[in-house]
Amino acid sequence: MEAGVSSMFPLAVNLLFSIAGIFVTHKILLKCKSMFINAHLFGMDLSKRQSKKIPESQGVIIGTVFLIIMFLFIPVLFYNYLTKTADNEFPHSKFIEYLAALLSICCMIFLGFADDVLNLRWRQKLLLPTIASLPLLMVYFANFGATLIIVPKPFRGIVGFDLDLHILYYVYMGMLAVFCTNAINILAGVNGLEVGQSVIIAASVLIFNIIEIVYGNQPATHEFSIYFLMPFTALCCVLLWHNWYPAEVFVGDTFCYFSGMTFAVVAILGHFSKTLLLFFIPQVFNFLYSVPQLFHFLPCPRHRIPKFDPKANKVGISLMNCERNQIKPLGWIMLKVLSFFRLIQLNEMKSKNSKETVIECNNLTLLNLVLVYTGPLHERTLVLILLSIQIFCSFIAFFIRYQVAKIFYDV
Ligand code: UD1
Ligand code: MG
Numbered sequence: 001m002e003a004g005v006s007s008m009f010p011l012a013v014n015l016l017f018s019i020a021g022i023f024v025t026h027k028i029l030l031k032c033k034s035m036f037i038n039a040h041l042f043g044m045d046l047s048k049r050q051s052k053k054i055p056e057s058q059g060v061i062i063g064t065v066f067l068i069i070m071f072l073f074i075p076v077l078f079y080n081y082l083t084k085t086a087d088n089e090f091p092h093s094k095f096i097e098y099l100a101a102l103l104s105i106c107c108m109i110f111l112g113f114a115d116d117v118l119n120l121r122w123r124q125k126l127l128l129p130t131i132a133s134l135p136l137l138m139v140y141f142a143n144f145g146a147t148l149i150i151v152p153k154p155f156r157g158i159v160g161f162d163l164d165l166h167i168l169y170y171v172y173m174g175m176l177a178v179f180c181t182n183a184i185n186i187l188a189g190v191n192g193l194e195v196g197q198s199v200i201i202a203a204s205v206l207i208f209n210i211i212e213i214v215y216g217n218q219p220a221t222h223e224f225s226i227y228f229l230m231p232f233t234a235l236c237c238v239l240l241w242h243n244w245y246p247a248e249v250f251v252g253d254t255f256c257y258f259s260g261m262t263f264a265v266v267a268i269l270g271h272f273s274k275t276l277l278l279f280f281i282p283q284v285f286n287f288l289y290s291v292p293q294l295f296h297f298l299p300c301p302r303h304r305i306p307k308f309d310p311k312a313n314k315v316g317i318s319l320m321n322c323e324r325n326q327i328k329p330l331g332w333i334m335l336k337v338l339s340f341f342r343l344i345q346l347n348e349m350k351s352k353n354s355k356e357t358v359i360e361c362n363n364l365t366l367l368n369l370v371l372v373y374t375g376p377l378h379e380r381t382l383v384l385i386l387l388s389i390q391i392f393c394s395f396i397a398f399f400i401r402y403q404v405a406k407i408f409y410d411v
Contacts, residue, residue: 007223013076014227017069018234025065025238029249032061041116043250047190047308047315047379054247057116059255062235063109066258069231070102077227093143100139101228101265105258107132108181112257122294125185126178132261133177136268137170144271152408173268176276181260183283186290187366187386188256189305190315190379191247195240196387197282198259202233204279204394205266208401218271225266232262245380278397282390286366289343293320293364297331304363306371306382316376317345317362324348324357335361345372 036042036055043056075082077098081090111128114120120128147169151159165172188194206229209222216222236259242249267276277284293300299322306315327335338344347360362368370385371377377385405411 009079010073010077011223011226014073014230017073018231021065021069021231022234022238025062025235026241028061028065029058029238029242032058033249045191045247045250046303046305048246049310049313054250056250057113057252057254058239058242058249059251059253059258060109060113060116062239063105063112063254063258066231066235067102067106067109070228073227074098097139097143097224097269100135101269104132104136104177104265105261107135108257108261109254112181112252112254115253115257125182129178129181129257129261129264130174133174133264133268136177136265137173140173140268141170146271150409153410154408173264173273176268176273177261177264179260179287180264180276180280181257183280183287184260185253185256186294187283187286189303189365189367190383190386191245192240192243192383193367193386194251194256194259195236195243196383197390198255199233199236199240200387200390200394201263201279202229202236204397205229205263205276206233208272208275208279208398209270212272221270221272225270225272228262228266232259245383275397275401278400279394281393281397282366282386289364289366289369291364292331292334292338297328297334298322298361298364299326301363304365304368306367308379309376312376313378314376315371315379315382317368317371319360320363321358321360323351323354324359327359335359338364343369 033055036057037053041056042053044051045054078090078095081088108129111132115125115128147165147167148162149165149169150162184194184198187197206226209225209229212222213219213226239249239251239255243251263276264273267273287294290304292298293304299320301318301320304318304320307318308315335344335346339346344364345362349358349360350356351358362372366389367382367386370382370389374385402411
């Protein structure tokens, strides 16, 4: 599938399907609210004065519309090959790639929905995306099998020009799927943040794909990514409209998993997994910052979202506290390092009824870190700041990809 006039037709139809998807999704989202609430699929907005039932897991709606669009798109994408002629052999490998990508995304929507309904444990949350990415890795193995990486220039004297990572490359791709799905899910908790960050990442990857189609030497793989990301971005925009402050719907873990897997799929099959990580800078930071709590070096409450102050109608930092002697040595070192770099608000005090020292510090999320520096903010202001950081990081990503990379690779 060479880039050119022939590929304009699928792109145009894909755009048309995406626009149609916007209207359909908007209607379904409006209609299904009560259906989800009646099925007890709702959540309470923790940062609002009034407690109102908000339908949860609405990611399942846009996931379903997305799959329908992608299924309808199959004959469009392969229309050239539907009439059998000798020089027009059906591209089976491309077709399998497309189906495997959809299978992995479909599995993730299903597993995300299971998580919303059953509240899975963290162990399972890590295992499920790994398993869902297996069909994709198998297709990668059968179609490309390339596990060779080009070594950055400064290390070529030691390692050589390229390095075959063999099985490690598959481990890396599996971990990418786990990371993308969970990283979006843990940078969450204020209206519009999960979908907002996904829209910005998707738009950035789309721009990257277009640049690569015009100037790069592998236009087909980037077209493949656009076929997935155009409908995805369009549907996310509708969901963002409904999830924006004050949220009328919650996106649920279904959306976070769906979104993360879609990014992982296009990056793995489009051979730009390293570039994708550049567009995840805030998520990578939030994950690393969260490590002490995620891996239980420090206590991790069920919700780490900012604390709502109903009087001021603002959100401020949420705190975790525990006795000093409950913190493991490694956890204590982490606290001290973060405190040294002024990345946490840490208080030590004597508890009233015992002589123990009590430690109090903000929950380790990017949301709380912003609030440490700004003080309490209106929820909408906080989400706007976080989305601005995401956009700024996309500019940095493009700078690294197209300027800094020149120092390390021959690009
Ligand atoms: C992840 C975070 C958790 C955070 C939660 C919020 C980790 C390890 N887990 O957990 O700290 O509190 O996401 O999404 O970092 N909610 C709101 N406003 C919003 C979005 C969500 O109040 O804008 C609340 C609602 O009560 C909603 C619930 O969060 O029902 C959804 O939480 P859920 O997605 O189940 O939490 P986790 O993904 O497990
Ligand atoms: Mg969640």
